[in-house]
Amino acid sequence: MTDGKIRVGIAGGAGYTGGELLRILINHPAVDIxxxxxxxxxxxxxxxxxxxxYGDTDLKFTSTLSQNIDVLFLCVGHGDARKFLDANTIGDSVKIIDLSQDFRLAQNSKLKDRSFVYGLPELNRDKIKTASNIAxxxxxxxTIEIGLLPLAAKGLLNSEIHINATTGSTGAGQxxxxxxxxxxxxxxxxxxxAFGHQHLNEIGETLTALQDGFDQTINFIPQRGDFTRGILAAIxxxxxxxxxxxxxxxxDFYAGHPFTHVSTKNIDxxxxxxxxxxxxxxxxxxxxxxxxxxxxxLLKGASGHAVQNMNLMFGLEETIGLKLKASAF
Structure with missing residues (x-):
C-alpha cells in the first residue's frame, strides 16, 4: 500500500464484471488502480x-500485469482464472480475489501454494478478514444462499427445497x-x-458448512428474464x-451485516x-x-461483493466505496 491506498490490478477489465469493478474502484477513496x-x-x-x-478516468488497458500491486481482481471467464495464474508471475504478497467459479468448491480451492476462502461475508466474514485469496x-x-443460510444455521433445512429464480441478461456475460x-x-x-445449474454444488457445499449432514434435494429452476440486471429467487x-x-x-442471523436486510413487506x-x-x-x-x-x-452478485471482500481483507470499513443508489424507478 502507498499513502494508505490499496494498489489494485484488474485482469479481464473489458467485460461486465470488470466494468462494474472499475465504476466502483475509481470512486473508492482507499484505492489506486x-x-x-x-x-x-x-x-x-x-x-x-x-x-x-468518459470524463471519469484516463486509465488505459495494458497487456502486461504490473508487479506493483497489493491485490489482483480476476474478472476473466470461468476456467480462465486458473490459466491466468499459471501463466503469470504473481508476487506472494499480492492478494487475489477471483470472480470466476474456478476456486469456489473445496476440492478446487488450492493452486500451488495458494488456498482460496469462499468469499461470502454473511458466512465467512472472519475468515475473509485474514485470507490472502478469495473465491x-x-x-x-x-442470492439463494442468503435466502437459506439462517435456516441452515439452525439445522432447519429438513425437507426438499424448491427454487424458481430469474436473472437479467447481464448474467450471461458480454x-x-x-x-x-x-x-x-x-x-x-x-x-x-433446469435441475442442473452449475451453482448447485456451490450452494449445497455452503449450506452443509452450516448444517452438518445436509442432504435435502434442491430443485432449482433458473429463468432468463427480459431485463438487464438483477436476480429474484422465489424459494x-x-x-x-x-x-x-x-x-x-x-x-438475528443478519444483524450486523450491513448489506443484507430482511423486509416485512414484499420486495421488488x-x-x-x-x-x-x-x-x-x-x-x-x-x-x-x-x-x-x-x-x-453485477454488484452484490459479483463486483460489489468482490470490493466488499477487499475491504474486509485490508481492514477497511466494510461499506466503504459501496454506498450506492438504487434505481427506484
Missing amino acids: ICIHSNSNAGNPVYEVHTDL NPGCFAT SLAATSHFTWRNNNLSIYK YLESDLTLEEATQIYD LKQVVNTNKALVHIEKHGNKLFIISMLDN
Whole structure:
C-alpha cells in the first residue's frame, strides 16, 4: 500500500464484471488502480470500452500485469482464472480475489501454494478478514444462499427445497449468444439448465458448512428474464416455524451485516439494482415457508461483493466505496 491506498490490478477489465469493478474502484477513496489487463484492448482508453466512464478516468488497458500491486481482481471467464495464474508471475504478497467459479468448491480451492476462502461475508466474514485469496461466490448462489443460510444455521433445512429464480441478461456475460441478442431476449422468458445449474454444488457445499449432514434435494429452476440486471429467487420448503419465529431467526442471523436486510413487506428488484444490497422477505403459507431473495447480479452478485471482500481483507470499513443508489424507478 502507498499513502494508505490499496494498489489494485484488474485482469479481464473489458467485460461486465470488470466494468462494474472499475465504476466502483475509481470512486473508492482507499484505492489506486495501477493496471487494467486486457489483451484485446491493450493501449486503448478504458472509456472507449466502458463509454459511461468518459470524463471519469484516463486509465488505459495494458497487456502486461504490473508487479506493483497489493491485490489482483480476476474478472476473466470461468476456467480462465486458473490459466491466468499459471501463466503469470504473481508476487506472494499480492492478494487475489477471483470472480470466476474456478476456486469456489473445496476440492478446487488450492493452486500451488495458494488456498482460496469462499468469499461470502454473511458466512465467512472472519475468515475473509485474514485470507490472502478469495473465491467470490456466484450470483445465483449468493442470492439463494442468503435466502437459506439462517435456516441452515439452525439445522432447519429438513425437507426438499424448491427454487424458481430469474436473472437479467447481464448474467450471461458480454459474449453474444443466441439467447442474449436483444431481439430474442426482449419480451421473452425462458428456462435453462433446469435441475442442473452449475451453482448447485456451490450452494449445497455452503449450506452443509452450516448444517452438518445436509442432504435435502434442491430443485432449482433458473429463468432468463427480459431485463438487464438483477436476480429474484422465489424459494419455498416445508417448515413448522411460525412466521414470527422465522422472521426472528433471519433478523438475528443478519444483524450486523450491513448489506443484507430482511423486509416485512414484499420486495421488488428496483430496490436492489445498482446497489450492493441483498433483500429478503419471508411469508408463511400453510406448512410452507416462502422466502424471496434478491440482489443485483453485477454488484452484490459479483463486483460489489468482490470490493466488499477487499475491504474486509485490508481492514477497511466494510461499506466503504459501496454506498450506492438504487434505481427506484
